[in-house]
Each structure stands twice: as C-alpha cells, then as structure tokens.
Amino acid sequence: MMATETLRVVCYLNQFFGQLGGEEKAGVGPQVVAGAVGAGRAVQQVLGDAGTVVATVICGDNYAAEQAERAVAEMVALVAPARPDLMVAGPAFLAGRYGVVCGALCAAVQTELKIPAVTGMQAENPGVELYRRRVYIVQTGAEAARMLDEVKRLVALGLKLARREAIGTPAAEGYFARGVTHNVVANASAADRAVAMLLDKLAGRAFASEVPRPAFPPVPAPRLIKTLEGATIALVTDGGLVPRGNPDGIEALNATRYGAYSIEGKTSLDAAQYDNPHRGYDTTWVKQDPHRLVPVDVARELEQSGAIGKLHETVYSTVGVATTLAQSARMGREIAEKLRAAGVDAVILTST
Amino acid sequence: MTPVAVMVGANRIVSAAGIIHPLGNSDLSPDDEKALRRRIVEQALQALRTEVVRPTVFTRE
Amino acid sequence: MRLELRWSDVDELVAGSATRLAGKRLEIDLDALRALLSADARLTGIRLDLVHPGERCRIGRVFDVVAPRARLDGGEDFPGVLGAVAKAGHGRTLALAGVSVVATDQQTDNVGTLAVIDMAGPNAALSAFGRTHNLVISAWPAPGTGRSDYLAAVRLAALKTAVCLARTAREAEPDRVEVFELPPSPRVPAELAHLPRVAYVFQIHSHQRPTGLDEGILYGDPVRRMLPTIVHPNEVLDGAVLRGFMGRSVTTWATQNHPMIRALYEQHGRTLWFAGVVVTVAQATEPERVRSAFLAAGLVAHTLGADGAVFTKIGGGAPHVDMAQAAAQCEALGVKTTAVVEDMSTDGSAEGMLLFDFPGVDALVNVGSSQEPLTLPAMDRVVGADDLASKLLGEARATYGTLCGAIEQVGTTRVMAEVR
Numbered sequence: 111m112m113a114t115e116t117l118r119v120v121c122y123l124n125q126f127f128g129q130l131g132g133e134e135k136a137g138v139g140p141q142v143v144a145g146a147v148g149a150g151r152a153v154q155q156v157l158g159d160a161g162t163v164v165a166t167v168i169c170g171d172n173y174a175a176e177q178a179e180r181a182v183a184e185m186v187a188l189v190a191p192a193r194p195d196l197m198v199a200g201p202a203f204l205a206g207r208y209g210v211v212c213g214a215l216c217a218a219v220q221t222e223l224k225i226p227a228v229t230g231m232q233a234e235n236p237g238v239e240l241y242r243r244r245v246y247i248v249q250t251g252a253e254a255a256r257m258l259d260e261v262k263r264l265v266a267l268g269l270k271l272a273r274r275e276a277i278g279t280p281a282a283e284g285y286f287a288r289g290v291t292h293n294v295v296a297n298a299s300a301a302d303r304a305v306a307m308l309l310d311k312l313a314g315r316a317f318a319s320e321v322p323r324p325a326f327p328p329v330p331a332p333r334l335i336k337t338l339e340g341a342t343i344a345l346v347t348d349g350g351l352v353p354r355g356n357p358d359g360i361e362a363l364n365a366t367r368y369g370a371y372s373i374e375g376k377t378s379l380d381a382a383q384y385d386n387p388h389r390g391y392d393t394t395w396v397k398q399d400p401h402r403l404v405p406v407d408v409a410r411e412l413e414q415s416g417a418i419g420k421l422h423e424t425v426y427s428t429v430g431v432a433t434t435l436a437q438s439a440r441m442g443r444e445i446a447e448k449l450r451a452a453g454v455d456a457v458i459l460t461s462t
Numbered sequence: 463m464t465p466v467a468v469m470v471g472a473n474r475i476v477s478a479a480g481i482i483h484p485l486g487n488s489d490l491s492p493d494d495e496k497a498l499r500r501r502i503v504e505q506a507l508q509a510l511r512t513e514v515v516r517p518t519v520f521t522r523e
Numbered sequence: 524m525r526l527e528l529r530w531s532d533v534d535e536l537v538a539g540s541a542t543r544l545a546g547k548r549l550e551i552d553l554d555a556l557r558a559l560l561s562a563d564a565r566l567t568g569i570r571l572d573l574v575h576p577g578e579r580c581r582i583g584r585v586f587d588v589v590a591p592r593a594r595l596d597g598g599e600d601f602p603g604v605l606g607a608v609a610k611a612g613h614g615r616t617l618a619l620a621g622v623s624v625v626a627t628d629q630q631t632d633n634v635g636t637l638a639v640i641d642m643a644g645p646n647a648a649l650s651a652f653g654r655t656h657n658l659v660i661s662a663w664p665a666p667g668t669g670r671s672d673y674l675a676a677v678r679l680a681a682l683k684t685a686v687c688l689a690r691t692a693r694e695a696e697p698d699r700v701e702v703f704e705l706p707p708s709p710r711v712p713a714e715l716a717h718l719p720r721v722a723y724v725f726q727i728h729s730h731q732r733p734t735g736l737d738e739g740i741l742y743g744d745p746v747r748r749m750l751p752t753i754v755h756p757n758e759v760l761d762g763a764v765l766r767g768f769m770g771r772s773v774t775t776w777a778t779q780n781h782p783m784i785r786a787l788y789e790q791h792g793r794t795l796w797f798a799g800v801v802v803t804v805a806q807a808t809e810p811e812r813v814r815s816a817f818l819a820a821g822l823v824a825h826t827l828g829a830d831g832a833v834f835t836k837i838g839g840g841a842p843h844v845d846m847a848q849a850a851a852q853c854e855a856l857g858v859k860t861t862a863v864v865e866d867m868s869t870d871g872s873a874e875g876m877l878l879f880d881f882p883g884v885d886a887l888v889n890v891g892s893s894q895e896p897l898t899l900p901a902m903d904r905v906v907g908a909d910d911l912a913s914k915l916l917g918e919a920r921a922t923y924g925t926l927c928g929a930i931e932q933v934g935t936t937r938v939m940a941e942v943r
Contacts, residue, residue, distance in 0.1 A: 136481075290873065293923055300939065334510050338510070349484070401499060405485045405502075
C-alpha cells in the first residue's frame with residue numbers, strides 16, 4: 111500500500127452522529143449512504159487527500175445493542191461492497207451502546223473482511239474493556255465538543271493501519287493498551303528498575319507499574335441460603351426511576367447519587383407519581399409504565415402467593431449512564447450495606 | 463448489554479426484553495406484557511436459586 | 524561486615540601447559556583440570572570445551588553457570604557444598620570478569636528443561652553468557668549414579684573449576700576492587716537516619732519440587748521447609764547461596780553477581796539505607812505459604828524496621844503467588860513494596876501476566892515472558908550436547924526461556940514484557 115494512494119474509507123455512525131435523529135431513532139436498522147455525512151465530515155476533513163469517505167453506515171444504538179450479532183452481520187454486509195481500505199467507527203465518546211457496537215463492528219470487519227479498522231471512545235465507555243484487545247481504540251474525551259481534535263488521532267492511527275505501517279506504543283499513538291505483551295529490551299536491568307520504582311513509591315511520587323492490575327477482579331458469587339419462599343427480595347435499578355420532581359437530584363449523567371424509595375403497601379407503581387431523568391435511552395416507555403423497569407406489580411403478586419417470602423419495602427434507584435467505575439462501586443457498596451442491614455437476602459437489579 | 467455485565471463480574475445475569483422496556487413490551491397487550499414481565503422475574507428468581515461460580519447468563523428459550 | 528571483591532578482567536581464554544593468568548589471558552591446563560574433576564566417582568568421561576564470544580557456536584544442555592571466585596585470605600569457597608561450613612561474606616575474594624564456567628547436564632532425556640547459550644547472532648546480546656569466554660564442562664554419570672547424585676556431582680565440578688580459575692589471580696594486581704560494607708541494621712549514623720530503610724526479600728528456592736538431601740542451597744542446607752530468616756547481603760555475594768537442581772532456575776552466576784543486592788548497595792547511604800536481606804523459600808502448601816508470608820513480613824517490618832522492600836522470586840506460578848502474599852503482608856504492616864515478577868501469560872495476553880491481585884502490591888517490575896517465541900539461528904558448532912547437535916546446529920523455534928541468562932528472575936537482565 112503506497113502512502114500516496116488515496117484510501118477508500120467507510121465510516122460507521124449511530125443515528126445521532128449520522129443525523130437521522132436522537133433517541134427516538136435509536137431503533138432504526140442498519141443503512142448505508144454514499145459519501146460522508148454528519149460527524150463523518152470531520153473524518154473526511156482530517157483525511158484530506160489521503161483518503162475518501164466513500165460510504166457511511168448508520169444504525170440506531172438500540173437496534174445494534176439489542177440485536178447485537180445480527181446487527182453486526184447486517185452492517186458488515188453493507189461495508190463489504192464499498193471495498194474500503196479502512197473503516198473508521200465513531201468516535202463514540204461516552205455513549206455506551208454506541209461504543210460497544212463500534213467495537214463489535216470493527217472486530218467483525220477485521221476478522222471477516224480483513225479490513226483494518228479503528229474506533230475511538232472515552233476511557234469509561236464499556237466498549238473499551240470489551241474490545242480493546244481486538245480493536246485499536248483511540249482514547250477520546252467524553253463529548254463531541256472537540257470533534258475535529260478527537261478525530262485527528264483516530265484518522266492518523268487509521269492511516270497507519272491501512273498502510274500497514276508499524277504502530278507505536280499506546281502512549282505514542284493514543285490508543286488504549288490492547289493487553290498484548292511483547293518482550294523488549296529495557297534501558298536498565300529489572301533490579302535497577304525495581305529499586306527506582308520503590309524509591310518513587312516511598313516518596314509518594316507517581317510510578318508506572320510494568321504489569322497492569324486486573325481491571326475487574328472476580329466477584330465471589332454468594333449462595334442463597336434460604337429458600338425463595340423464606341427470602342426477602344429487594345428491587346434495585348440503574349434505569350433512573352425517580353419520584354416526580356427527582357427529590358434526591360439524581361444526575362442525568364455521571365450520577366453520584368442514588369435514591370431510596372418506599373413501596374410499602376403498594377401493589378403497583380402509579381406512573382403519575384414517577385419520572386425518569388436517565389439520558390442513556392429513550393425513557394418514554396418506562397415513564398408510561400414504570401413496571402417495565404421496576405416490576406413491583408409482579409413482585410407483590412409473587413409475595414402474596416408465597417413464591418417469595420417478602421418484597422423489601424424500599425426500591426433503590428440511580429441513573430446508570432456514563433457513571434464512573436468508582437462511583438458505581440461506591441453506590442453499589444452503600445446500597446448493599448443498607449440492604450444487608452435491613453435483612454434482605456437477594457436483589458433483582460434491572461439494568462438498561 | 464449482557465457482555466458488559468459479564469465483564470464487570472456480575473454473576474447472575476438474566477437477559478431482559480430490551481433497553482427501552484426491560485420488563486415489558488409496548489407492542490403487547492397489557493395482559494401479555496405483564497405475563498412477559500412475570501416470566502422474566504421468575505427466571506430471575508430461578509437464577510438466584512442456582513449456584514454459580516462465574517458470570518452466568520440465563521437466557522429465555 | 525566488609526567484603527572485598529578483587530576483580531581481574533579476562534579477555535582471552537586458551538588451553539595451555541599450566542593454569543595461570545597472564546595479563547588478561549587466562550590459560551588452562553585442561554588435562555590437569557580434567558584429572559581433578561575425574562576424581563569424583565559419580566562422574567565419567569569428563570570433557571572440557573572452550574567457547575568464545577563471536578563464535579558461531581551454540582552451547583546445549585546448559586544446566587548452570589558459575590562465576591569464577593576464590594577466597595583469598597583462606598576461608599572456605601562455596602561453604603557447605605565445596606568447602607566446609609563456614610561464614611562467607613567477609614575478607615577478600617578473587618573474582619574474574621569476562622569468563623564463566625558452564626555446567627551441562629548429560630543425563631536427562633527431558634531436554635526441554637535445559638537451556639542453550641548462543642555465542643553469536645541476535646541472541647548473544649540477550650544474555651551475559653553470550654559475551655563471556657566460557658569453559659564448558661560436560662560430564663556423564665558413572666553407572667549407577669542417580670539423578671540427585673549426578674547433579675550434585677556436576678555442580679561440584681563447576682564449583683571446583685570456578686575456584687581453580689579464580690585462584691590464578693592470586694598474585695595479580697586487581698583491575699578493580701569493590702568494597703561491600705554494611706554495618707548491623709540498627710546502627711545508622713544520625714546524619715543518615717532520614718533515609719528510607721529498604722529491605723530485600725529474596726526467595727532462594729521453590730518447593731514445587733522438593734530438594735534432595737545433597738541439594739545444598741543455603742550454606743549447603745537443602746532448605747526444606749525453611750522458615751524466613753535473615754542473612755547479610757555479603758553472604759549472598761560470596762557463595763553462600765547456590766542454584767538447586769530444579770528445571771529452569773536462576774543461575775548461580777546471577778546469584779553471585781546479585782543485581783538487587785548490588786543495586787541496593789549502590790544506593791546505600793545515598794537514597795536509601797539498605798536494611799538487610801530476608802531469605803525465604805516458596806512453600807508447597809497454603810498454610811505454609813501463609814505462615815512464611817507473615818513471618819517474612821514480620822522480619823521486614825519489626826526486625827529490620829524497613830520502610831520499603833523489594834521482592835524477587837524463583838521458579839513458576841506458585842512462587843509468584845507466594846512472593847505476592849509476603850508482599851501483601853508487608854503492605855498490611857505499612858511497608859511499601861515493589862515486586863519483580865515474570866510475565867506468566869502463556870498466550871501473550873496482558874490479563875494472564877499476573878496470578879494475583881492483592882491490595883497494595885501494585886508496584887511491579889517484570890523480567891519478560893519466558894514463553895514468548897524466538898528463533899535460534901543456524902550455527903556452525905554445537906558444544907555440550909553431542910546427541911542433540913544435528914538439531915541444535917540448524918535454525919529452530921524456541922522461547923526466551925530456552926536462552927540461559929536471557930531472563931533472570933533476580934533482575935539481572937533487561938528483557939521486559941511491554942504491554943501494548
């Protein structure tokens with residue numbers, strides 16, 4: 111592949127960045143348009159003469175997330191006829207559904223079409239952890255405000271991949287470490303590096319460990335000791351159910367708060383008394399009927415029939431979009447402690 | 463988003479009915495929707511009773 | 524305790540009519556040496572080869588490498604194994620640089636556990652032994668000699684040779700003198716009391732494979748179920764700790780030239796106070812591992828009063844975890860730790876690098892992956908492995924672990940597994 115040839119590039123965008131619409135269009139299926147549209151124009155701008163965006167594949171985030179394998183297969187079938195030298199997906203920033211499908215599509219295009227692919231997203235996007243080993247994912251900010259800047263590194267890495275040039279270290283090229291190890295010769299012996307690292311650690315200076323810690327340590331699975339008939343079950347959700355007015359001020363994005371809402375004496379949730387600030391999906395249907403998120407009606411019936419011992423009188427709720435790992439872990443811990451103190455035996459957590 | 467749940471280490475994962483209505487479906491009649499909800503919740507209860515040692519996805523047939 | 528290493532540099536190794544050091548040329552009376560080594564009834568058919576850096580030669584069936592050292596002021600060489608049991612680490616010891624003694628294993632059929640040394644080509648630079656003049660000892664077991672006896676005899680032959688070579692420098696003016704002096708741990712001069720106290724926790728053997736009775740490792744003791752104890756760093760530098768008989772291991776040479784001890788001495792009195800060395804073994808069972816971990820941590824924190832500790836291991840996965848447990852116990856006592864691990868991944872994935880995740884054990888240095896493939900280029904000559912010569916002459920795929928001295932778990936080497 112000569113550096114002077116103009117590369118054929120296909121972009122992948124979701125319904126929003128592909129300018130079909132917002133959440134209300136999240137269910138649209140895969141489609142392809144000629145040339146660059148929406149955010150893809152930034153890609154074309156950065157490519158300049160080095161490449162042409164010959165086509166853009168667009169798909170709704172919900173369709174892609176819910177159909178997963180089928181959606182990816184349909185999209186691969188749309189990419190193939192364009193005969194691209196490179197696929198650029200996203201960037202997805204912090205949008206979780208978008209990031210996951212960007213990763214999945216890049217992985218599929220690489221494996222099935224043998225076409226180099228690159229995508230970009232922010233560090234906390236679940237797509238990073240799922241796909242960084244298989245796909246080059248450039249680190250971006252959380253939002254599209256700096257679209258042109260974000261796209262620059264994406265395109266630069268994409269061009270190297272397409273031209274089969276040597277790819278530098280994660281730090282140099284701006285991609286998330288892929289988790290592949292390779293022996294190199296360091297500039298000092300391991301013993302010297304160890305003493306230097308310890309001195310840094312003792313002095314409170316930053317140090318770069320040479321081995322990454324496991325990102326998600328395994329969680330031991332508790333056993334339900336009681337029978338279901340004797341157990342107290344609590345309902346928890348990260349789908350954003352809040353009482354009308356959102357009295358606890360749970361944030362619509364990057365939540366740091368959760369609420370505890372009483373369902374004592376309730377056999378159902380009255381839609382008029384609830385709201386939902388969650389920005390990660392279209393909340394129309396769960397606002398219409400909150401049971402579609404927190405199944406108080408069914409759970410109460412199961413309690414009354416004796417299938418479960420007791421339905422816990424408090425529902426815990428937060429908004430799970432772009433929540434940081436640290437905050438998620440903290441909120442989870444606090445909720446668990448409260449539930450444990452109240453004698454709850456098990457939790458059904460509804461997640462969107 | 464079950465792959466995310468698996469990745470972070472949730473041990474018992476039940477596949478629900480879609481992002482915008484995990485425990486429902488507006489295309490169904492209210493009765494059918496509630497029946498669907500009940501099926502999913504019962505599956506969750508079954509999963510709670512099942513001993514697992516690692517993230518396990520329980521799918522509906 | 525004060526140890527002087529008196530270094531003589533060797534840049535030529537030849538056979539001669541007498542064993543002596545003439546300037547930088549080491550001449551060896553191979554017949555006399557062969558006769559000396561043949562006195563051991565456990566060995567037969569002793570063969571000695573001289574191999575030089577730059578030669579397109581591959582040494583096969585490598586079991587261990589020993590650095591030439593000999594006590595100058597009397598005292599015992601390699602006490603407990605070659606010499607009588609006596610304290611090492613004080614007085615004056617002769618050392619030769621540029622020449623190594625390579626012991627080969629002619630008995631085992633399990634050649635996968637043995638290493639090679641390339642004297643030329645891209646692999647030569649990865650190991651110290653690709654750049655030293657090597658005296659290769661090949662000895663066969665006398666009939667009826669069992670495995671443990673054979674390896675004990677081979678090791679002894681290498682130690683005798685190492686002493687014999689170093690003694691040639693008796694009369695010479697050394698090219699360099701290194702002084703290693705460390706007072707008892709509590710005796711810190713007031714003006715240096717502000718320095719962080721750093722201990723080294725040195726895992727000297729792994730009980731993945733139990734030691735034989737004659738498999739002396741610490742002053743000749745087979746360290747079976749050894750509980751953590753404290754030694755002076757000079758003792759390690761002066762022949763008190765040797766390689767055991769397990770498959771792949773840290774070479775005796777690397778222990779004699781212990782890089783961690785040397786690095787800590789280098790910084791001693793400047794950026795840190797070298798608080799001392801705790802030696803441990805990697806235990807075989809969980810209760811023993813737990814006991815060893817907190818005993819070692821206690822020595823580090825409460826006896827040596829260390830602020831920080833560096834750790835190395837020897838062997839495979841269980842020692843890796845054993846070391847981490849000891850480090851975790853130190854962290855729990857407020858001692859900051861750094862551990863040197865080997866990349867344990869078998870498939871080059873970063874997730875597989877570590878077999879543990881303990882709180883506070885977050886400062887890790889790695890010595891590379893032994894499993895990573897590399898190519899052994901074709902050579903013109905094979906030494907130490909006649910039966911494998913046809914295979915070892917040609918180009919072959921091997922791993923980094925196959926190259927003796929490319930990956931030393933005590934931290935000598937610069938090979939590192941980089942995460943991309």
